[in-house]
Amino acid sequence: MLSSKDLSRESQPIEAIERTSNDDAVIVFTGGTTKAPKCVRFQCGALDHFLGHIFKVVDGAQISSFLADTPPQVLYALRLGKTVYLNKGRKQKRAESMMSLINSNAIDACFTSPYLWMELIRLGKLSLLPDTLKTIILGSAPVTRDFLTRLLAHVHTGTRVICLYGMTEVGAISTVDARQKVNWAGQGDLVGEVLDGVRVELADVNSSGIGEIFVYSPSLFAGYLGQDPRGSEDGLLTGDLGCWAEVDGVKMLVLMG
Numbered sequence: 001m002l003s004s005k006d007l008s009r010e011s012q013p014i015e016a017i018e019r020t021s022n023d024d025a026v027i028v029f030t031g032g033t034t035k036a037p038k039c040v041r042f043q044c045g046a047l048d049h050f051l052g053h054i055f056k057v058v059d060g061a062q063i064s065s066f067l068a069d070t071p072p073q074v075l076y077a078l079r080l081g082k083t084v085y086l087n088k089g090r091k092q093k094r095a096e097s098m099m100s101l102i103n104s105n106a107i108d109a110c111f112t113s114p115y116l117w118m119e120l121i122r123l124g125k126l127s128l129l130p131d132t133l134k135t136i137i138l139g140s141a142p143v144t145r146d147f148l149t150r151l152l153a154h155v156h157t158g159t160r161v162i163c164l165y166g167m168t169e170v171g172a173i174s175t176v177d178a179r180q181k182v183n184w185a186g187q188g189d190l191v192g193e194v195l196d197g198v199r200v201e202l203a204d205v206n207s208s209g210i211g212e213i214f215v216y217s218p219s220l221f222a223g224y225l226g227q228d229p230r231g232s233e234d235g236l237l238t239g240d241l242g243c244w245a246e247v248d249g250v251k252m253l254v255l256m257g
């Protein structure tokens with residue numbers, strides 16, 4: 001493992017330092033979905049599982065070059081051994097940059113939030129996407145069916161669109177194919193089948209089968225910077241409400257609030 005200080009040195013040999021699974025590896029701030037974003041600490045072992053779960057998300061996808069929408073997502077592409085582009089700019093510039101990469105066939109996969117696609121739709125700049133774009137991963141919750149219907153109208157039938165439910169503190173939790181989600185007629189936000197290696201339980205379940213989502217995973221964070229560390233056996237109480245639904249014979253998680 002190398003620090004950023006090591007990488008900034010020029011023309012000097014860099015000595016790699018062996019780390020254990022319990023050593024700190026990276027810190028990442030949570031997104032804007034909380035009133036008080038926190039700095040999330042990951043140890044080497046958890047980060048290894050965190051990145052390994054991305055393999056399960058894109059299982060079977062033929063990816064050679066990958067657009068990452070945030071700096072931490074660069075790690076996904078590097079772990080996959082792929083060429084990675086990092087999107088820059090705000091709103092319109094960021095959205096147009098993504099479209100430029102797609103239309104030039106520079107990338108065949110991208111990880112982004114729905115807002116970039118919504119911005120292109122708002123601007124009237126989303127045309128039929130080329131079949132060279134093989135995979136779209138939408139990392140946000142909720143990803144509404146109305147939005148997906150509008151997006152899929154511009155997506156080639158051979159392009160796989162994956163909706164990912166996850167959190168900074170644990171990474172990917174569950175996934176569902178966008179077309180399956182659009183065709184689902186139940187209440188709530190269908191976020192799909194829980195990934196192998198992740199365990200989800202519902203706490204304080206009410207008479208409607210709805211409870212708070214509790215996550216256990218080897219990819220869980222070590223704690224928040226400046227606060228007490230998370231207990232090794234503790235799960236993550238997400239603050240999201242959910243229930244279970246059977247879809248096409250598969251047990252899937254549904255967000256209810």
